[in-house]
Amino acid sequence: MTPEAQRIAVVGGGTMGAGIAYVFAMAGFETTLVEPDAGRAEEARATMQGAATAAIQRSKVEAEVANAWLSAITILPAAADLPETLDLVIETVPEQRALKDRVLAEIATRRPRLIATNTSALSVDDLSGAVGDPAAFLGMHFFNPVWSLKLVEIVRGAATSDAALAQAEAFTAAIGKVSAVVADAPGFATSRLDLILAIEAMRMVEDGVASPADIDRAVTTAYRHPMGPLRLSDVVGLDVRLDIATHLDKALGPRFAPPQLLKDMVSRGDLGRKSGRGFYDWAAEAADKA
Incomplete structure (x- = not known):
């Protein structure tokens, strides 16, 4: 996978959303963050800048490169504003079933190649009813702080295709993380x-x-x-x-x-x-x- 050729989006600019957008941007992906609240969007930008500053101070990345990648992150107010056919869209809104269903349905209208939920407890199979094509849907459960913790728990739903699973594992490897594939059981592992x-x-x-x-x-x-x-x-x-x-x-x-x-x-x-x-x-x- 060549990050420069891949376009991803994260929907939800809270702590997890900002962290996930940050790691993809710093890996060279064209990254968009969706956050409807202007204040929270600014907080997300500040969180990402703080993480980059710390990485620069530890000599993990050069300042010019980090600042260029961060400045390239696009922040939009709604999932409906996303371009169509993105390679991956990750939903990171709060753990409320009705909210997740609504946001996932909005994401599905943009026809991304792969949709993932960052849920840490809700059933991927239950949520799959909102996305239209459950074969291209799964869980990608990240951990906070995203830039430090290496694991991504990939949750395979009953209808998740082999191709979707392989794509999720490739994205995980491309951002320098390790994947663990688990079944869709309550609380996962x-x-x-x-x-x-x-x-x-x-x-x-x-x-x-x-x-x-x-x-x-x-x-x-x-x-x-x-x-x-x-x-x-x-x-x-x-x-x-x-x-x-x-x-x-x-x-x-x-x-x-x-x-x-x-x-x-x-x-x-x-x-x-x-x-x-x-x-x-x-x-x-x-x-x-x-």
Whole structure:
């Protein structure tokens, strides 16, 4: 695959969407990001610039090259504005079934060669009804921060063709990542493993076993995880954690039931890094670094 000959788009300019657009652009793909909210679009641009600046400082890429690739990213307000017959369009909107169905249907009208969803928990087969041609549809589940974590979990639906699967694996390799192909089962592989650890850590906080920092320190030190489950939950977004836990509780049973602590935190707006407070005080950390 020659990136320069491939045109891709990402629909949804949140944390994951910005990260996915960034890695494709930095791999040389002609990249478009769709985000209807002007403020969030600016945040996405700033996020990508911040990642590029860090890469430049670590000598991962030359400044002139990075800035040229980033400046070439097009940001559009709607999927309906995308050009037709793109090579790949990835949907990255929040984990809400009705929203994803609507956005995927809009993407399908642009007739891309391959459509992927970045869902971390919803059924690819259920979502395939929105795209028209389920043979050219699958899951491409990225991980945050996208520019650092190497895995892309490729979720094959019942109707996903061999050709579509091969295309997804080729795109994954072209951006320097490793693919793991899994069946369309609730939570796939990674979300089930990740969430069960995060939920148990939250229950430990709820039960007064240890502080979030001590729980995370235990996991990162003993098991060499790069980030503890509670800090990672803050980065992912506690509202996202709650959506996934609620879905898997229904699909797989009460071992995935969201703790009351998580429900309470989301209810009062403590969503993690994006709101400034979650299990950690992100606003204070940012002030300390300033």
